Amino acid sequence: MPARQSPHKADHAPASGADRVVMLQRLTEGEPRFSIDVRELDRTGPSFTVDTLRELHAEQPGTRFWLVIGQDQYARFDTWHEWREILALAGLAVAARDGDGVRAAPGLSGTPHALRIIEMPALPHSATTVRSRAAAGLDVTALVGPPVARYIADHHLYRIASS
Numbered sequence: 250m251p252a253r254q255s256p257h258k259a260d261h262a263p264a265s266g267a268d269r270v271v272m273l274q275r276l277t278e279g280e281p282r283f284s285i286d287v288r289e290l291d292r293t294g295p296s297f298t299v300d301t302l303r304e305l306h307a308e309q310p311g312t313r314f315w316l317v318i319g320q321d322q323y324a325r326f327d328t329w330h331e332w333r334e335i336l337a338l339a340g341l342a343v344a345a346r347d348g349d350g351v352r353a354a355p356g357l358s359g360t361p362h363a364l365r366i367i368e369m370p371a372l373p374h375s376a377t378t379v380r381s382r383a384a385a386g387l388d389v390t391a392l393v394g395p396p397v398a399r400y401i402a403d404h405h406l407y408r409i410a411s412s
Contacts, residue, residue: 250285250286250287250288250289250301251266251269251270251273251285251287251289251290252289252290252296253266253289253290253291253292253293253294253295253296254294254295254296264404264406264407266287266290268400268404268406270285270287270290271400272393272397272400272401273285275394275396275397275400276393276394276396276397278396288301288304289301295330297330297331298316298329298330298335299329299330299331299332299334299335299338302314302316302334302335302338302339303338306338313339313340314338314339314340315339315340315341315342315363315365316335316339316340316341316342317342317343317344317367318341318342318343318344319343319344319346320343320344320345320346320351320352323341323343323351323352323353323354324352324353324354325354326341326353326354326356326357327354327355327356327357328354332356333360336360336361336362336363339363340362340363340364340365341362341363341364341365342364342365342366342367343364343365343366343367344367344369345366345367345368345369346369346371346372351366374392378392379392379393379407380407381407383401383402383406383407383408384407384408384409386408389401
């Protein structure tokens with residue numbers, strides 16, 4: 250579910266919503282377990298997780314939702330917009346990267362919430378690495394796969410405009 254504008258990345262200019270949808274389509278092509286929901290791209294302003302969870306609950310009452318986030322976001326979860334309401338609407342599935350211990354945000358101490366830890370293999374790269382390599386004109390195929398890398402290169406995504 251691509252966000253229109255992440256409130257946590259206000260200073261970061263991502264690829265357009267349309268470009269991110271195409272990259273997701275290429276990444277998940279042939280994989281029936283995945284679908285792409287573009288509802289956040291249709292909104293104006295920042296994409297708040299709580300709004301999306303409210304919509305999902307209205308559409309699918311009684312469904313238990315899990316919000317998958319990285320350990321970096323879990324460590325600052327108490328800065329998210331209406332984070333207590335998010336905890337009431339979904340459990341948190343936290344991806345633990347590189348064997349680091351998962352640390353909760355200070356505000357979560359004493360706040361009951363459903364939590365699952367997803368152990369992730371050590372990966373030497375991140376989305377930041379992909380964007381910075383692409384901005385420098387370097388190949389990102391090993392990081393995102395051939396279809397997505399080709400799209401990034403063909404559309405000059407993440408490149409810094411030269412003066």
